[in-house]
Amino acid sequence: MSASLKAEMLAEALPYIRRFAGKTVVVKYGGNALAGTSGHDPLALFAEDIVMMRLVGMRPVVVHGGGPQISALMKRLGKEPEFVNGLRVTDAETVEIARMVLKGQVNPQLVAAINVHGNYAVGVSGVDGGLIRAHARSPELGFVGDVTAINPEVINGLLDNEFIPVIATIGCDEAGQAYNINADTAAGAIAEALDAEKLIYLTDIEGLRRDVNDAATLIRQTTADELDSLVDDGTIAGGMIPKISSCTHAVRNGVNGGHILDGRVAHVLLLELFTDAGIGTMITHAGATPAGNTYAANTQAGMTRAGADQ
Secondary structure, three states: OOHHHHHHHHHHHHHHHHHHOOOEEEEEEOHHHHHOEOOEOHHHHHHHHHHHHHHOOOEEEEEEOOHHHHHHHHHHOOOOOOEEOOEEOEOHHHHHHHHHHHHHHHHHHHHHHHHOOOOOEEEEEOOHHHOEEEEEOOOOOEOEEEEEEEOHHHHHHHHHOOOEEEEEOEEEOOOOOEEEOOHHHHHHHHHHHOOOOEEEEEEOOOOOEOOOOOHHHEOOEEEHHHHHHHHHOOOOOOOHHHHHHHHHHHHOOOOOEEEEEEOOOOOHHHHHHHOOOOOOEEEEOOOOOOHHHOOOOHHHHHHHHHHHHO
8 A cells, every 4th residue: 555545544534533532432342243254363453443543532432242152152061052032041050151251251352452552441341330230131031131220430430541441241230130231232221321422333244234145235324213114024133133223222312323344344443433435334313314325335325424424
């Protein structure tokens, strides 16, 4: 890449850096995104993006899952994972497995990767400081929790001291009972509690498609209302439902934009936040984008997306 092209890219990023300075951005890093590709180390590049966001004045908050890692340990221990509407059925033994994986494996991995670049990241769980309060969702799911309250003081205290919070989504009730919280749901609740500018989900798909088997139907920009329709007609199903539900709720309750991105793509956060074209799917509140523009070509979609961010 020539020096002049690098300079052009930095100049393109400048208005976005100015726009997002001082803004809180919640990034949900899914366990599937850790899989990466053979071409690069996804965790190392994710850490670089998060640190870059911090260094240009943003306030990133990382919320992580660990579904594949939890399932792998369950199988090693002779337990078969079971899901209902995308949520893991969690008995007493499984909630302990989830705690071991999220707090003992995934959280330290993320914190260590970020701190290669400086002493920025601090790992916490939803139990710390009453960060995530929860109660049981249903007897069918066992110790799966619904979020009842978020304590933003824990997170804001870290952000105000220029740290990057890295949050494992184990919550508890008033009696101290631990619950496995779906990380997508937790990320949405945290974004709302922080009045975040953006809520970004990193997963193992490039974005939302109208036809899951046709890459040409990638939705570049859409609204919460349209996503409701896609859930109702079955286009969006399974494990994607908690992600979409939390995202649509967040953009209807103060979060300015939601994004679904492929965390396996090198520097995907920087491509989405600091370029005109962006990458993946952006979700806004109802009325932000006419339905006819959903399948705009990349250039046109980029113009629309940039305008929405200005």
